[in-house]
Amino acid sequence: MQASFSPLIGVMKFESEPLSFDSWNRLAWLVIDWLQDAGGFAMLGLCIWLLTSYLNPIYDVLPNGKKRNRLIKPIMVLGAAVAACIYLIALGAVYLSGGDNPTTPRIVVLEQSYTRWGVVLEFALAAGGLAAIVGFGGPFLHDCLKMRWRRIYALALLSFKEAVRRRVVWVFLAILILYLFPARWFFQEKPEDEIKSIVGVTTRGMNVLLISVGMLLAAFSIPTDIKNLTIHTIVTKPVERFEIVLGRFFGYLGLVTAALLLMTGFGLVLINAGNVSSEAADESMKARVALYGRMQFGKIVNRQLVSMEEFKGVDVGREDVYRKYIAGHPSSPHRAIWSFPSVPKRFEQMDSVPLEFAFDIYRTTKGEEGTGVQVTFEVATHAWDPTKRIDDPLNPGTTINMQDAYDRDAKGLTNVTPESPNWPKVNALAERYGRYVYQNWQIFDYHTSRISVPGGIFKNSAAAPAETKPSMPGSKSLTRGVQVRVKCETPSQFVGVARYDLYFVESEGNFSLNYFKGAFGVWFRLVIALAIAITFSTYFAGVVSFLIAMGLFILGFFLDFIREFSSGLNIGGGPLESLARLIKNSNATADLDATPTVKALQMFDGVSRWVWRRITTVIPDVDRYGLTDYVAQGFSIGPEFLLMNLVTLMAYVLPWLVAAYYLMKAREIAA
Amino acid sequence: MPATAVAEQPRTQHSTGSEFIVETRNLTKTYKDFWGRKKKTALNALDLQIKKGEIFGLLGPNGSGKTTTIKLLLGLLFPTNGEATVFGKPAADVRKNERIGYLPEESYLYRFLNAEETLDFYGRLFDMSREKREKRAAELIELVGLQQDRKRTLREYSKGMRQRIGLAQALINDPDFVILDEPTSGLDPMGTIWMKGLIRQLRDDGKTVLMCSHRLDDVQDVCDRIAILYNGDLQELGDVDKLVEDAERIEVRATNLRLTPELKNDLSDVIARHGGTMESFGHPTTTLEDLFKKVVEESKARPGRRYLPPT
Numbered sequence: 001m002q003a004s005f006s007p008l009i010g011v012m013k014f015e016s017e018p019l020s021f022d023s024w025n026r027l028a029w030l031v032i033d034w035l036q037d038a039g040g041f042a043m044l045g046l047c048i049w050l051l052t053s054y055l056n057p058i059y060d061v062l063p064n065g066k067k068r069n070r071l072i073k074p075i076m077v078l079g080a081a082v083a084a085c086i087y088l089i090a091l092g093a094v095y096l097s098g099g100d101n102p103t104t105p106r107i108v109v110l111e112q113s114y115t116r117w118g119v120v121l122e123f124a125l126a127a128g129g130l131a132a133i134v135g136f137g138g139p140f141l142h143d144c145l146k147m148r149w150r151r152i153y154a155l156a157l158l159s160f161k162e163a164v165r166r167r168v169v170w171v172f173l174a175i176l177i178l179y180l181f182p183a184r185w186f187f188q189e190k191p192e193d194e195i196k197s198i199v200g201v202t203t204r205g206m207n208v209l210l211i212s213v214g215m216l217l218a219a220f221s222i223p224t225d226i227k228n229l230t231i232h233t234i235v236t237k238p239v240e241r242f243e244i245v246l247g248r249f250f251g252y253l254g255l256v257t258a259a260l261l262l263m264t265g266f267g268l269v270l271i272n273a274g275n276v277s278s279e280a281a282d283e284s285m286k287a288r289v290a291l292y293g294r295m296q297f298g299k300i301v302n303r304q305l306v307s308m309e310e311f312k313g314v315d316v317g318r319e320d321v322y323r324k325y326i327a328g329h330p331s332s333p334h335r336a337i338w339s340f341p342s343v344p345k346r347f348e349q350m351d352s353v354p355l356e357f358a359f360d361i362y363r364t365t366k367g368e369e370g371t372g373v374q375v376t377f378e379v380a381t382h383a384w385d386p387t388k389r390i391d392d393p394l395n396p397g398t399t400i401n402m403q404d405a406y407d408r409d410a411k412g413l414t415n416v417t418p419e420s421p422n423w424p425k426v427n428a429l430a431e432r433y434g435r436y437v438y439q440n441w442q443i444f445d446y447h448t449s450r451i452s453v454p455g456g457i458f459k460n461s462a463a464a465p466a467e468t469k470p471s472m473p474g475s476k477s478l479t480r481g482v483q484v485r486v487k488c489e490t491p492s493q494f495v496g497v498a499r500y501d502l503y504f505v506e507s508e509g510n511f512s513l514n515y516f517k518g519a520f521g522v523w524f525r526l527v528i529a530l531a532i533a534i535t536f537s538t539y540f541a542g543v544v545s546f547l548i549a550m551g552l553f554i555l556g557f558f559l560d561f562i563r564e565f566s567s568g569l570n571i572g573g574g575p576l577e578s579l580a581r582l583i584k585n586s587n588a589t590a591d592l593d594a595t596p597t598v599k600a601l602q603m604f605d606g607v608s609r610w611v612w613r614r615i616t617t618v619i620p621d622v623d624r625y626g627l628t629d630y631v632a633q634g635f636s637i638g639p640e641f642l643l644m645n646l647v648t649l650m651a652y653v654l655p656w657l658v659a660a661y662y663l664m665k666a667r668e669i670a671a
Numbered sequence: 672m673p674a675t676a677v678a679e680q681p682r683t684q685h686s687t688g689s690e691f692i693v694e695t696r697n698l699t700k701t702y703k704d705f706w707g708r709k710k711k712t713a714l715n716a717l718d719l720q721i722k723k724g725e726i727f728g729l730l731g732p733n734g735s736g737k738t739t740t741i742k743l744l745l746g747l748l749f750p751t752n753g754e755a756t757v758f759g760k761p762a763a764d765v766r767k768n769e770r771i772g773y774l775p776e777e778s779y780l781y782r783f784l785n786a787e788e789t790l791d792f793y794g795r796l797f798d799m800s801r802e803k804r805e806k807r808a809a810e811l812i813e814l815v816g817l818q819q820d821r822k823r824t825l826r827e828y829s830k831g832m833r834q835r836i837g838l839a840q841a842l843i844n845d846p847d848f849v850i851l852d853e854p855t856s857g858l859d860p861m862g863t864i865w866m867k868g869l870i871r872q873l874r875d876d877g878k879t880v881l882m883c884s885h886r887l888d889d890v891q892d893v894c895d896r897i898a899i900l901y902n903g904d905l906q907e908l909g910d911v912d913k914l915v916e917d918a919e920r921i922e923v924r925a926t927n928l929r930l931t932p933e934l935k936n937d938l939s940d941v942i943a944r945h946g947g948t949m950e951s952f953g954h955p956t957t958t959l960e961d962l963f964k965k966v967v968e969e970s971k972a973r974p975g976r977r978y979l980p981p982t
Binding site: 055056058059060061067070148150151153154157158161162165166228229230231232233234235236237238239240668669670671 | 796
């Protein structure tokens with residue numbers, strides 16, 4: 001059957017799960033991880049500060065004549081002592097957990113499984129980190145209370161004026177080049193991809209321009225002040241050192257934010273007023289609110305769909321392991337299952353609800369040219385049970401299998417679309433049985449398609465009482481909701497699926513508003529860039545600060561690879577082992593001969609991995625804040641998502657600002 | 672030239688309070704290298720007290736520790752040993768800066784700002800309200816004679832103008848303690864006279880001034896007490912008058928007399944009778960500054976005045 005599909009609409013590819021407030025367990029572990037990582041650095045900072053303060057004290061003479069080292073506060077000593085004791089407990093847990101093996105009993109805590117000593121270790125590290133954060137952050141918070149926003153504003157205004165009067169803002173006009181020379185002049189692209197390429201290219205241009213300029217300004221501001229001695233006239237006023245840092249930070253942030261707003265507004269005006277093709281407008285000038293479900297794989301056994309914990313889909317050998325595959329055949333038992341425990345209430349009032357999807361195809365045979373691969377969609381609620389016996393409405397007093405009753409009532413109602421006069425019957429059928437099937441829909445590679453699911457499905461889901469035990473395969477605790485089950489019908493072909501490849505379209509948002517929301521991604525990155533650059537500038541010269549900050553920022557784009565490498569999950573080993581493989585011309589997956597040299601190299605690589613694991617906590621996860629794809633692919637950026645990103649941003653930036661506070665406090669301005 | 676020239680007052684002993692604004696005890700600053708090894712002792716065990724309401728001069732050749740002392744008092748440097756207090760608070764305490772004004776040696780101001788913006792900026796740093804800032808800025812701009820140039824950026828100012836706006840920012844908060852590092856640097860003779868008059872005015876208003884200068888005549892003119900540093904050590908400390916007094920000699924000045932050999936002989940006899948020796952006999956000299964001031968004032972009073980060579 002030829003498919004009629006809406007033209008290219010993108011699908012979101014999430015390499016890692018986006019954060020949301022729904023997954024409280026995951027959020028809890030994020031907090032614990034943050035306490036461990038930030039706490040570890042806080043403890044390190046605390047130890048260094050206490051040591052240097054004892055070696056180079058600055059004494060205040062108290063009214064009673066006694067002397068007090070003004071660099072050391074009681075809370076710092078207390079925090080360090082408590083943290084040290086707790087870290088000792090963690091060390092003990094490390095030692096005791098050395099005896100753990102796969103048969104050691106495990107406890108599930110916040111949906112994560114650990115041995116007993118593993119739990120102690122995790123929580124001891126977090127508690128020690130918390131004590132260190134309190135000790136290190138206490139004086140910081142105390143001094144923050146002494147700050148005056150008028151002074152910070154004065155310094156911010158100074159920074160802003162300086163950048164404007166030094167004509168730095170002229171650099172931002174370079175963004176116009178991207179608008180003057182559209183990508184389609186240089187690249188072949190389909191008409192429907194026009195908006196995607198405009199959004200992608202201009203957002204990347206804004207990223208490069210704003211971040212590099214912002215970082216330059218931030219990295220050179222305080223060192224230039226110190227070099228020119230202009231800072232002497234500020235520090236000799238009743239200005240806290242950290243106010244200088246914050247003033248510079250907010251000043252430059254204000255400048256680049258204003259530039260970002262102007263650029264975003266200008267871009268939007270050009271898109272709306274420009275000669276955009278109708279295909280592109282239909283394709284991308286949208287802001288779909290997608291409802292994603294949880295995904296698992298299943299198998300049909302004795303007409304029943306059962307989930308198989310051990311079946312995680314087929315690995316067809318592609319390097320990109322983002323998707324797993326189900327085998328195709330009319331009698332294929334493989335299913336990809338999306339579960340939606342809760343759906344918006346308004347779905348019940350809708351005549352049809354769009355279900356969009358974009359799957360990958362792995363062909364083992366060429367197949368028929370111009371023809372796609374056929375898949376069947378079965379949408380079912382928790383009330384659907386094919387083997388359940390129900391009263392037969394046609395034969396009162398008898399019962400019939402739900403499946404048989406459905407098959408009888410669904411005759412002649414196959415693959416009906418909303419435009420058909422039979423659609424109300426399909427809707428009624430769906431509402432009665434809680435099932436809807438669309439057979440042999442044709443999918444193509446890199447194409448997103450859409451079918452309509454009758455609103456009756458959702459009425460059935462809402463009306464039917466919840467099951468007392470999980471009734472829907474593929475979901476451990478799902479006693480109510482809707483499932484979408486996908487089967488590949490074409491023999492010898494495989495269909496690749498991932499969680500975010502299929503979704504209900506909840507509603508359509510406003511593209512212009514979404515475009516501005518997408519600019520938040522750039523803004524989040526700007527905050528990170530400025531915070532890092534300002535922090536380094538409190539200690540290093542301008543050039544060094546800029547280089548380190550830019551280096552860290554760029555490393556952020558490779559964070560996933562660095563994490564993989566530092567965990568030993570990459571192929572080919574560490575840098576020294578890789579060098580050995582290159583010299584020996586050895587395959588990346590083959591084992592090297594266990595010579596003493598190779599063992600030594602692997603040991604050094606192990607050390608470097610440990611170091612990199614520490615470094616990964618410092619490298620910013622800049623990819624997380626890339627919201628361009630949402631806008632380009634036509635997906636709405638939700639406020640909850642933005643809020644969550646803001647929270648994680650603050651969690652990353654705050655330790656940097658605390659570091660800046662201490663570096664600036666310890667600095668002899670006139671030395 | 673400032674609009675309101677402050678009249679020069681002869682230096683008299685003013686009664687100073689017994690309260691000390693600044694106290695240092697064993698104040699030491701040693702610079703170390705990266706490995707913690709001693710490189711140079713810039714200031715060595717300085718014990719100093721500056722009384723409230725006096726003008727205190729800090730003298731010494733280059734590298735003697737004058738600027739180091741000032742930086743330690745302002746919290747720009749941290750002492751290696753000893754302590755310093757200003758208004759009873761530790762020198763590193765930022766709160767003491769509420770009552771301090773500081774004029775650095777060079778005018779370290781932001782050159783992209785104009786005079787009004789500069790004073791507005793520093794006024795904000797003192798948490799002053801907008802009305803107070805505007806009023807104070809206007810007063811100071813008039814005091815330092817920069818009304819005509821208040822809208823020009825500091826980049827366009829001459830050295831003397833920058834020095835004056837630097838002084839204005841030092842006084843923006845009406846401080847009780849003013850630290851002036853080379854205040855007359857870059858000023859012409861009339862500007863110097865004006866500055867010295869202003870410094871005296873500050874003292875008369877009850878403020879305490881710490882002045883650091885290479886121009887010894889300026890220090891001698893305005894300071895009540897001085898300290899002389901050399902190589903980081905305090906060499907001399909005391910009242911200016913007492914320190915410069917030459918107890919070995921007597922000076923007599925008289926008017927309504929003509930310089931004649933008879934007068935000289937008579938005076939010589941009187942001095943010899945008392946066991947002394949006449950060293951010099953002649954007309955006393957005024958200072959070059961007084962001469963300059965007199966010439967300028969006469970030129971203002973009599974336009975067209977010109978130098979005529981003696982016939």
